[in-house]
Amino acid sequence: MTHRHKRGAQLVEQLSPGFEADLRSKLGAIAPDFVDYTIEFPFCEIYSRPGLDIRSRQFVTISALVTLGAFDQLRTHLRICRTIGVTATEVSEVIMQLAVYSGWPRALSALTIAAEEFREE
Amino acid sequence: MTHRHKRGAQLVEQLSPGFEADLRSKLGAIAPDFVDYTIEFPFCEIYSRPGLDIRSRQFVTISALVTLGAFDQLRTHLRICRTIGVTATEVSEVIMQLAVYSGWPRALSALTIAAEEFREE
């Protein structure tokens, strides 16, 4: 295991416990290297850079995912938001603002998912 | 002029001096009400809500614009970033992270524009 992999894997495990194991069970047979790339590039190279705090990084990610309509990945990252202490209100503000830029349909779908993920708060 | 319009117009003028006048000169003949909506909905209703700080709001907007490939509007919002004190480093971190979610082509085009807008720093 390389240094890059170890650093990425630690951060992923902290943000989203079980993420790497789950990914490896789904993609390990067809694309084992892509599991490694996912740990190494987004999480080691990008997320652990010092120039931007983790909360802001989650706002960026959520904004991209909502705009793309990538709602499966949105669910994963809303859980990361909860883990790092981003509140339901902040998530709601981010998505409402995206109605302006990415349109109402994306915002409505995303808020529906956020309402489910933050239900107990 | 309604209260909503006034509140939005003040915020716009602070973030992007001349924006409303410029928009009215371009769109005033074909869509005068849309100039008002732009002041009233994004700027009065959304941007002036208290639940999220203006820096985070700019990260959200930039992330959506890069993902959409809306590079004219990106330029406007990069200038707003400078006005409110977002640094070139922060903008660069946001766009690098978007390479992961929205792909390299969007990130490369956006960084090229950001390099121009933040040249003198």
Place this chain on the structure above:
Amino acid sequence: MTHRHKRGAQLVEQLSPGFEADLRSKLGAIAPDFVDYTIEFPFCEIYSRPGLDIRSRQFVTISALVTLGAFDQLRTHLRICRTIGVTATEVSEVIMQLAVYSGWPRALSALTIAAEEFREE
């Protein structure tokens, strides 16, 4: 309740009975203001403007939703089409034409949904 809200709410109720109540039950906890914005901006400000008839407005909306691949919202608006008397043939013509601009995959998915929504006609 503001005048804007009342006007939007009446139009929504006419086009899509139960829409506001349903939205409030899903999003009321996480984003109550967004429920209001949805009634006030799209429905009061935009849909009730006199410059374009409601049938043409539905063609516009459906075209955007199919192009975005926003199929949940497409279902809602196909029901509005039925409510205001847009025929299965017209919907089918709109979607077939979108194959040219937005590509076959969007058109095939949209026609499959339209076939379900207009089954009994």
Place this chain on the structure above:
Amino acid sequence: MTHRHKRGAQLVEQLSPGFEADLRSKLGAIAPDFVDYTIEFPFCEIYSRPGLDIRSRQFVTISALVTLGAFDQLRTHLRICRTIGVTATEVSEVIMQLAVYSGWPRALSALTIAAEEFREE
């Protein structure tokens, strides 16, 4: 020249004089068959179908082009709108409504182009 080609070519010439010749001069060397397909599929097979009037067809096309951010093709179709008598007001209503579904950035870019194309009205 097949019957399909002739029918499509007549309609194109009526909607957008010079379109086929212009397309053939640009793409004739690299993709001559695609010039034919463009005349035959969108214009013969789709646009000349009786189930939807030409004005509604233009609303559909413009909505897809704005949503995609396909602004070169938007310009062509705004000219077709003028040729068939769609007014600046109607175009403006269509694009304002698209702000709701496809987001403000697409709508602002599209209105700027529409303002240029309908300037003299």
Place this chain on the structure above:
Amino acid sequence: MTHRHKRGAQLVEQLSPGFEADLRSKLGAIAPDFVDYTIEFPFCEIYSRPGLDIRSRQFVTISALVTLGAFDQLRTHLRICRTIGVTATEVSEVIMQLAVYSGWPRALSALTIAAEEFREE
């Protein structure tokens, strides 16, 4: 049945047995002509052109579908890949490369689907 239809239908049946019948059962009531167009335009006019081999054509199609997030159609075309002998490794290489251009979320969703479709290999 025209010559164009026959040629398209033969190719479809070879690539995706049952495709035309299945499409006709789903869309025959609402858009019977679109079933014909689907056989005639993509399959007769495009796929049976001699200038590009069928394997390369599948790489093109899969790349477009992943980029669009059109995952239902992706499933159909992954099956065509298996029918014509494209391997799980090749599909996996195509999708991993798309992470660069179309972003990680599309690639992760597509690899999950490919893992299901190529499970037994």
Place this chain on the structure above:
Amino acid sequence: MTHRHKRGAQLVEQLSPGFEADLRSKLGAIAPDFVDYTIEFPFCEIYSRPGLDIRSRQFVTISALVTLGAFDQLRTHLRICRTIGVTATEVSEVIMQLAVYSGWPRALSALTIAAEEFREE
């Protein structure tokens, strides 16, 4: 200079002479690490993998770029196509097929650019 960087840089230089130097001159001030990532991730990790030949990789990239409407990057990759011996006919076949999946507007814009890039052939 790491081994990964060297391997990526060699491949880039072979496919697109001057690419790294050009990128460093444009982005070196604002995002120097992103220049490295671009050499290391797409070119070292992905393009130099043995499971797919370079011609097929270019078909994948072009298909994604056309679908996204990323026409600046398309130009770069059409030149790479010429460098590695992909013919104008093959490029034209790829883009014509994309009309089916990604729609006519993307295909028309892309063919116009391809006609310019392959003019002298």
